[in-house]
Amino acid sequence: MAKNRAATNRRRNRAPKVDIKGWYRHHLMCARSALMGLIRQPISSALTWLVIAIALLLPTLFYIALQAINTQTQAWQEGGQITLYLNNTTTIDQGQALANELRARPEVSTVEYISKQQAWDSFRSVLSLQSALELDENPLPASIVVVPIEQSMADLEALILMLTDLADVEDIQIDLAWIERLNNVLDLIESIVQVLSIILATAVLLIVGNTIRLSIESRKAEIQIIKLLGATDNYVRRPFLYLGFWYGLSGGLAAWLLLTLISLNFQNQLDTFLASYGLTAPAIWLNVREFGILLLSSILVSLMGARIALWRHLKDTDPQ
Amino acid sequence: MIHFDQVSKRYDGGFEALSSLSFNIDKGEFVFLTGHSGAGKSTLLKLITAIEKPSSGQIRVDGIQLKTMNRRDIAFYRRKLGIVHQDHQLLMNHSVFDNVAQPLIVAGENPSDIKRRVHAALDKVGLLSREKFKPIQLSGGEQQRVGIARAVVKKPDVILADEPTGNLDPALSRDIMSLFAQFNDIGTTVLIASHDLGLIARLNYRVLSLKQGRMITSPFASGAA
Structure with a gap:
């Protein structure tokens, strides 16, 4: 009986044919207005993406240092x-x-x-x-x-x-014992970098989550209204997910810019310093693949933060 | 079209806003809902718009059991309704045009269609010249009419209005009522909550009267005369 009723409901309340064009238009609109929103409030949005950038920069620098040490020790291992x-x-x-x-x-x-x-x-x-x-x-x-x-x-x-x-x-x-010891130390540093990355990724998650939460709060009335006009949960979520996306992208790009600044300022000093020990300094730089990973992880973590905030707070915006 | 069967609504704390309410509104009917404030008019409209759920009893609208809907179903169900709120519920930082366009944007209509239909709806409520204004720049009555334009822009199956003429002068009230009547003529079911008894008396439509959550007129009788 209940089953039949549900089936009847579904038939009568059939969702209108999915209009791909309309769906695509809404994505475009949300992406654009979320970006415009960030640009229109440069200072408050800069605070968010700068924090993301710094949180990403730390593990990136550790990663570069680790890569450099690994290359050096390949030469040292022959010393055994x-x-x-x-x-x-x-x-x-x-x-x-x-x-x-x-x-x-x-x-x-x-x-x-x-x-x-x-x-x-x-x-x-x-x-x-x-x-x-x-x-x-x-x-x-x-x-x-x-x-x-x-x-x-x-x-x-x-x-x-x-x-x-x-x-x-x-x-x-x-x-040879020292080589083994060196390898152990390197393994330890690598674990530390991994743990640090996880901690800082969590920080990014929380930062973006909190920013999105505030944004949801400030638009609560608006959300309640469009829900009454028949907006689905996906429709309501979309602008906020794009907001998360832009925060992630700008945070990732800013991290890369900061890295470039560091490289411009310190590469020469590092070269000179290490050359005095007969060592070649590593380039403070990311290759295309590493840069891609940096951006992608920044975007993914930010999207996750936004999704968690939406999951926690969307129910609060049901019309009352 | 709208079918209530022994519907009760109790709020936390024991207050019973509606008690075993049963009535039926046919497709294409024009019905007034009256009663003093606190009689349960707004609660009844909230139940039909699936903002609230009944404590007991069943509600069917256009054959859909409201009780069995999930969140997604509710969204699509609401697209069949044109709702006029007592407190307007406009998007305050969007233009009048954007406000009226919202139901069409939510439904994913294409922009040229939206423009044409929003202009038609704004023309009907006499606000075409104000399309670029923000709601805050309009008077209470004008805001009310924006809300009405938004409710009718999609040519809904059902129009639900909570005191739609509350802020309007008598001449405008008549215009708005005749707008609702035009939609009613093409088959739209209209349910209007109002305590403007003068207006109701002038128009010869069925009246449902609520008193302390109960129906006090014969719920199935047609016509007020």
Whole structure:
């Protein structure tokens, strides 16, 4: 019975044929009037999109810094080296043969053979303790310094295992722990950037949500009237969603402008500073793809803020 | 067209605005709704416009059970109605033209059509020269007529008016009533809440009288004579 009635209702109260043109016109009208509204109140709207811009700028700068560190550390990872101390019984020829063998391996970048005599010479030149120690025999072993190419930690461990098992190798000293530590620190920074991005995205969400809420409040009477004239919820929401869209777009563009300003002011200083350490400075810049992501996320987060505000406050605007 | 079946409306706090109201208005009828203020006229109109829901009983308008409508249904249902509010309910920061055009814009009509129809409606209420004015620049009576133009611009199936001549002088009142009568002639159902008994007496239409939420005239009798 109730079902039948609902069906009859639907038939009798059929929505008029969807007029795509009218729908499109309304979208255009809402987009335009929302934009005009922002332009007509430049100061109050600037406050909103500036806050959005700053909230977006922070994670963007962190992201650029992280990218830069990642590029640098790729070079640093090659600095990890493995020192193989050879048996005392190993002759110079045998040692050099082993060094050549290692040099031929693909996972190895450079190999240096240090003979007993070379080790002794460098020891003495560094410490000048010859007279004090009065050693009549050279106690130092010959060694081979292996610098592996950049590779995953697992591959590196496999290489180390292989080197440890070599017959002529007495002892092995690995200078790789710091690389692992560096990687951990980078992972930590990356997590911090992610958390920060989420926190600041939430801030954007709240800012836009609150701005839209105020806008709904101020137009409450108007909304009540057009609802009585047969406006659907979608129709009522549309202008506010466009408002959110424009806030997102202008906030994203402003973040990019701020980034450009920072780049213009600090790029030279950064270049000079890092060059003094022999490092190349990263460009404080976004490529087209990153710029697109910045704009898109700004718009999406703002739209979400607007949608949440509408969801919370649209019911308040039902006619009374 | 408008069918009330044992409709009651109680507000929070126990006040009963309408008690077991039953009546029927046929398609194409012209009906006056009278009663002292507080008799339930506005409540009755709010129930028909689906602003409020009855506490009990059923309301059918043009065959639609108002009770079973969802939010979207309500929006499309209201497009069939032309509503004149006692307090005008105009968009104060829009021009007279935009105000009258709203029902057509909401329905997605095309702009040239809208212009033609808004001008026709404004002409009928004698405000064509004021189309660019804001409501605030108009007198109370003129605002009332903007509201009336907005109600008729879409040639609605049903015209509902709450004291539409409250702010108008007798000559204008007659003009507005004859405007409603013109729409009635082409088949529009008209329900007007009014306490202007003189005006009602002059026009020979059916009258529904409310007193303390109850119908005091025979609800199905036709004609006042």
